[in-house]
Amino acid sequence: MDFNLSEEQLMLRDGVERYIREDYAFEERRHQAGSGEGFSRAHWQQFADLGWLALTLPEDVGGLDCSFVETSLVLESFGRGMVLEPFVSSAVLCARIVDRSGSDYHRNDLLPALIEGRLLLALADSECGSRFSVGCAEDTIARRTAQGFQLSGVKTLVFNAPSADKLLVTARFEDCSHPAVFIVDRDAPGVELNEYILVDGSRAADVRFSKVELADAALLIEPSHSQAILEEAHDRAALAVVAQTLGVMQGVMDMTQEYIKTRNQFGQPIGKFQALQHRMAEMFVEAQHTRSILYRGMAYLDKPAPERSKAISAAKAAAGKSGRFVCAQGVQLHGGIGMTEEYPVGHYFRLMTLLEKQFGDIDFHLARFAAGY
CATH class of the missing domain: 2.40.110.10 (Butyryl-CoA Dehydrogenase, subunit A, domain 2)
Known part of the structure; x- marks a missing residue:
């Protein structure tokens, strides 16, 4: 299997990363979190103008008909930037339910408005x-x-x-x-x-x-076919959260790596201490494990329900466990500053805590995985 990204996918990833870096800095995020709605309508409209809300929706409603890979690239960057806008709940979960509803009336009414940034679900x-x-x-x-x-x-x-x-x-x-x-x-x-x-x-x-x-x-x-649609949409949203969790882990590792290079103790950067190097290596391994199981989940995303559910549950449970480890290590390696409101690493830990609970926590997905045998 070729895991290399296409030229278009690389452009998408670079574009989202640039947007987060230039327009969604940590102070901007803190400002939006304290606002009335807890996010920015202006940023949401930018997401629409850049085509990010249209990625996985079909062309007949104005979508781009991309694969889930493109969605995962966006969400990994969103995790790194701790984006507050309701991308997963509205543009992934609800959009999928409406798209698969079988109602042309609702598809043509709701989905173009969502893609254009005029509607939140x-x-x-x-x-x-x-x-x-x-x-x-x-x-x-x-x-x-x-x-x-x-x-x-x-x-x-x-x-x-x-x-x-x-x-x-x-x-x-x-x-x-x-x-x-x-x-x-x-x-x-x-x-x-x-x-x-x-x-x-x-x-x-x-x-x-x-x-x-x-x-x-x-x-x-109708009740006769709602269960399959809802379960498939929840699985997609759970896998989207795995991609977002991976971005959170990458953000924590980048910040921690930079910190231990510049924080001096006993006359040298603490990053030279072997014990801390081992911690960083363990964090890297956990992040790569999450990336691998995310790819496996994407490979099973269009499989029948039992196979898909097992793969998604494996990914969600593994990502939750790895995310806890990486974020906890990041806070600990920062010491006291990691607990302050003004420093991002503690906010990463809070976001990871929420993501681990969304669409089923570790215990739920371990039980569902085991029930598949």
Whole structure:
């Protein structure tokens, strides 16, 4: 297998890295994290203008129809720059669900707007008893009405819900075990958000639906084929997070390597101490392990569900373990400065902590991997 990047892929990677270096410095990120939405609409529009939101979407809706490799290159750089914009939740996860929904009406309505930066989507599917949930008060139920549908229930930990224009909401009919997927305006009557700031500075919310009235056109995916679409989209998002985690690890290693070259102790740079060189070597090995298993995950991304799920779970679990190690070592090698708010390495650790939990933590993916045998 040829792991070399094509000329176009190299140009994409270099372009994203240059953007992060010149326009998304650490102080800019800190400023955006403290802003009202927790990210920059101006940066999001730049992502759209540069074509990054269109990478994996098909040409018939204005996309570039690229492979997942291009998405992973963007997200690795985003991890290195600790980008706050909701790329994975909106442009990877939700875009994939809409694209595979089978509804030409919704595809042609939502996806071009997303590609152009005019629309932000968020998936509301975590609730009491769901695989990624932390608990909630009640399930989300859909009832048919004369005008369409009525939604009631609660969703927890909906990433980027406070800034989303529309929510993709999973809800079960009382006579069906599989959920349907509905499109709901964030500010629709009966939708109530309890917003909060996550550990990395991004935003999420618990969302309550109190007898929210929806038209027939709000139904995006019928229960009969929602499960396969949702699971495949979650797997793609989980692998995107692996690429982002790899970028975080690279950012920590670059910063730590530079620090131990310039920090003097006992009359010489601490990078000359063999014990610290061994630490850096171990960090490098963990990062390369993550890169290798990311490539393996991409090779299985279009395989049938059992094979794909095992490969994605292996990648997500391994990346979580390696990310913890690399970021913890980075903070420790920096000493006291690594714990300060003004220094980036601690922020890398916070972001890695969030990424390890997104779309299933280490324990979840180890269990799913084992269940595949």
